[in-house]
Amino acid sequence: DGGITQSPKYLFRKEGQNVTLSCEQNLNHDAMYWYRQDPGQGLRLIYYSQIVNDFQKGDIAEGYSVSREKKESFPLTVTSAQKNPTAFYLCASRDNSNQPQHFGDGTRLSIL
Amino acid sequence: QKEVEQNSGPLSVPEGAIASLNCTYSDRGSQSFFWYRQYSGKSPELIMFIYSNGDKEDGRFTAQLNKASQYVSLLIRDSQPSDSATYLCAVNYTGRRALTFGSGTRLQVQP
Numbered sequence: 001d002g003g004i005t006q007s008p009k010y011l012f013r014k015e016g017q018n019v020t021l022s023c024e025q026n027l028n029h030d031a032m033y034w035y036r037q038d039p040g041q042g043l044r045l046i047y048y049s050q051i052v053n054d055f056q057k058g059d060i061a062e063g064y065s066v067s068r069e070k071k072e073s074f075p076l077t078v079t080s081a082q083k084n085p086t087a088f089y090l091c092a093s094r095d096n097s098n099q100p101q102h103f104g105d106g107t108r109l110s111i112l
Numbered sequence: 113q114k115e116v117e118q119n120s121g122p123l124s125v126p127e128g129a130i131a132s133l134n135c136t137y138s139d140r141g142s143q144s145f146f147w148y149r150q151y152s153g154k155s156p157e158l159i160m161f162i163y164s165n166g167d168k169e170d171g172r173f174t175a176q177l178n179k180a181s182q183y184v185s186l187l188i189r190d191s192q193p194s195d196s197a198t199y200l201c202a203v204n205y206t207g208r209r210a211l212t213f214g215s216g217t218r219l220q221v222q223p
Contacts, residue, residue: 033210040120042200042215043156050209058210090155098144098163098204101211103155 003027006091006104012112013078013085021076021107023091032074033092033101036060043090049074078109086110114138114205118214126222131188133217135201138182144204145177145184146211151197159199160186191221 004025013019031050035043045058049068063082078085088108092101117136125131144163148156162168162175176185198218202211
C-alpha cells in the first residue's frame with residue numbers, strides 16, 4: 001500500500017533529552033513537511049523539504065532539526081531546546097506545489 | 113502575514129440538513145484551495161480541492177471558490193452524525209512552498 005508512515009504513535013520525552021520522530025513515504029513524492037498541532041489549534045509548519053539534501057525552516061523551527069538524506073525519509077528531531085514540545089506532530093508529503101498534501105497518522109509527544 | 117480565517121464553531125446542524133463552512137484568505141493571487149476533515153485524535157484527510165472560481169461537487173460535498181471576494185466554502189448536503197469533525201481549510205499561497213491552514217471549524221451533526 002502506498003502511504004506515509006509515522007512512528008512511533010506515542011512518544012515520551014524526559015527533561016534534557018532529544019527525541020526523533022520518523023516519517024517514511026513510498027509515494028515517490030518530492031516534497032515533505034512537518035507540522036505541529038496543539039489542542040484546538042490549526043497546523044503550524046516546522047520544516048519542509050522540496051528535494052533530497054535540502055530543507056527549509058517553517059514558521060516555528062526553533063528547537064527542532066531535520067534531515068533529508070533519502071527521498072523516502074524526513075525524520076524530525078525535537079531537541080532539548082524546545083521547551084514546550086507536547087503536541088501532535090504530523091508529517092505530510094505531496095507531488096508538486098499545486099497538489100494536495102497527504103498526511104501520516106501522526107505522533108503524539110508528551111513530556112515525562 | 114498570510115493567514116487563513118475560519119470560524120471555530122461549533123457549528124451545529126440537524127441530521128439531513130446542509131452544513132455550510134466558510135474560509136477567507138488574504139492573498140488574491142493564491143491558486144489552490146483544500147478542505148480537510150479531522151476527527152478527534154486523528155490526522156487530517158483530504159475531502160476536496162478546488163482551483164477555479166465556481167463550484168465543484170463530489171458526492172455530498174460541494175466546494176465553492178470566489179477569488180474576487182477571497183473566500184472558499186464547503187457545503188455538506190444531507191449531513192450525517194459521522195460528518196461530525198473539525199474541518200480545516202488550507203490555501204496554497206503564492207511563493208510559499210507549503211499549505212497554510214486555518215484553525216478549523218468544528219461541526220456537530222445532531223441525530
